[in-house]
Amino acid sequence: MIIGIPKEIKDNEYRVAIVPAGVKELTACGHKVLIEKNAGTGSGIGDAEYRQAGALLIDERGEIFDQADLIVKVKEPLYEEFPLFRSGQILFTYLHLAANIPVAEALLSKNVVAIGYETIRLSDNSLPLLKPMSEIAGKLAVQIGAHYLEKNSGGRGVLLGGVPGIPKGEVTILGGGTVGMNAAKIALGMGAHVHIVDRNPKCLSYLDDIFQGRATTLYSNNHNIEEAVLNSDLLIGAVLLPGGQKAPHLVNKELVAQMRKGAVIVDVAIDQGGCIETSKPTTHSNPIFTWEGIIHYCVCNIPGIVARSSTLALTNLTLPYIVKIADSGLKEAVQSDPSLAAGVNIYRDKVTCSGVAEVLQLPCHPILHLI
Ligand SMILES: NC(=O)c1ccc[n+]([C@@H]2O[C@H](COP(=O)([O-])OP(=O)(O)OC[C@H]3O[C@@H](n4cnc5c(N)ncnc54)[C@H](O)[C@@H]3O)[C@@H](O)[C@H]2O)c1
Numbered sequence: 001m002i003i004g005i006p007k008e009i010k011d012n013e014y015r016v017a018i019v020p021a022g023v024k025e026l027t028a029c030g031h032k033v034l035i036e037k038n039a040g041t042g043s044g045i046g047d048a049e050y051r052q053a054g055a056l057l058i059d060e061r062g063e064i065f066d067q068a069d070l071i072v073k074v075k076e077p078l079y080e081e082f083p084l085f086r087s088g089q090i091l092f093t094y095l096h097l098a099a100n101i102p103v104a105e106a107l108l109s110k111n112v113v114a115i116g117y118e119t120i121r122l123s124d125n126s127l128p129l130l131k132p133m134s135e136i137a138g139k140l141a142v143q144i145g146a147h148y149l150e151k152n153s154g155g156r157g158v159l160l161g162g163v164p165g166i167p168k169g170e171v172t173i174l175g176g177g178t179v180g181m182n183a184a185k186i187a188l189g190m191g192a193h194v195h196i197v198d199r200n201p202k203c204l205s206y207l208d209d210i211f212q213g214r215a216t217t218l219y220s221n222n223h224n225i226e227e228a229v230l231n232s233d234l235l236i237g238a239v240l241l242p243g244g245q246k247a248p249h250l251v252n253k254e255l256v257a258q259m260r261k262g263a264v265i266v267d268v269a270i271d272q273g274g275c276i277e278t279s280k281p282t283t284h285s286n287p288i289f290t291w292e293g294i295i296h297y298c299v300c301n302i303p304g305i306v307a308r309s310s311t312l313a314l315t316n317l318t319l320p321y322i323v324k325i326a327d328s329g330l331k332e333a334v335q336s337d338p339s340l341a342a343g344v345n346i347y348r349d350k351v352t353c354s355g356v357a358e359v360l361q362l363p364c365h366p367i368l369h370l371i
Pocket of ligand 1: 118130176177180239240247267268272302
């Protein structure tokens with residue numbers, strides 16, 4: 001199979017979808033890997049390393065799309081990439097289509113087979129390809145939030161860890177999954193007071209056990225959310241619904257307006273639409289906006305700024321799926337692996353992911369009936 005790796009073009013996105021070790025593994029199995037020149041530079045990987053591993057370096061992104069059977073990326077395709085896709089081409093990347101309707105429509109109109117990293121689901125319902133980036137985004141959310149709480153960043157001038165004799169910073173985390181747990185680890189490490197809100201009692205018990213009571217766990221209901229949010233210096237959005245659905249708004253704009261002026265919201269769930277009503281996507285070039293005195297940070301590709309760590313963590317986990325698709329072909333790979341089948345969001349002109357179908361108001365087709 002011919003596998004194409006274009007350079008990422010999203011704002012300040014320095015990750016790359018394959019490392020030289022992955023190229024070696026694929027070429028050893030007889031596959032051809034085309035990689036755009038300088039695709040790895042932002043992650044500290046030079047063209048020579050890819051060439052040495054057996055990749056062909058390509059100047060023109062269009063040539064990669066023309067030749068490759070399988071396009072592997074990190075982030076969703078952007079507008080300028082839409083015309084490059086060919087009918088029947090396979091795309092393997094983060095998609096978050098429920099919050100990206102124009103991307104979904106473009107892929108449908110181009111008859112692409114689009115597999116989203118974020119909906120690949122194992123039998124225990126875990127999301128193995130979302131996990132490493134959620135771990136990174138969770139950890140970054142707190143250091144980013146701490147930075148914007150500083151007075152000269154526009155925040156209320158609160159040190160999350162405090163010092164003896166003064167109150168600690170108050171951190172509320174909505175959603176205690178991978179992002180939430182990692183955010184809690186860092187916030188507790190800094191010495192903040194941490195509240196974690198989740199609707200899954202098993203998740204709350206787990207967090208209570210691992211943090212040994214150092215974080216307060218709260219069942220997700222309006223009363224608990226309101227009380228925690230109003231008392232927060234830093235509010236982190238980390239909720240996710242199964243099946244690729246849009247995130248629910250757990251905090252409405254009336255509640256945001258009552259928060260402490262200069263408080264900070266980091267809505268990590270923004271890639272699925274955000275779980276705070278006032279959130280809207282921002283970029284690394286222009287990461288924040290202020291609404292009613294509350295700083296909002298809503299970047300959809302947070303891990304892109306720690307590109308080297310993120311690229312290594314992501315490609316360790318995506319490579320086995322790339323090898324499987326390349327070795328067995330799409331049909332056999334999807335038929336033999338239910339986790340990969342759950343990853344298929346779009347199969348040519350049909351939607352195969354329920355959360356995406358719901359937003360697009362289109363029927364959802366079981367992938368195994370189509371392939
Ligand atoms: N912005 C970025 O760069 C970036 C990076 C990585 C992940 N993310 C996103 O962060 C979000 C969270 O990812 P994750 O890996 O932690 O997901 P996860 O599935 O591990 O955790 C989500 C948690 O939300 C909880 N939840 C669902 N509904 C809830 C409700 N009504 N109230 C309270 N809790 C509720 C679930 O029980 C679960 O524990 C996702 O949207 C993911 O795509 C964004």
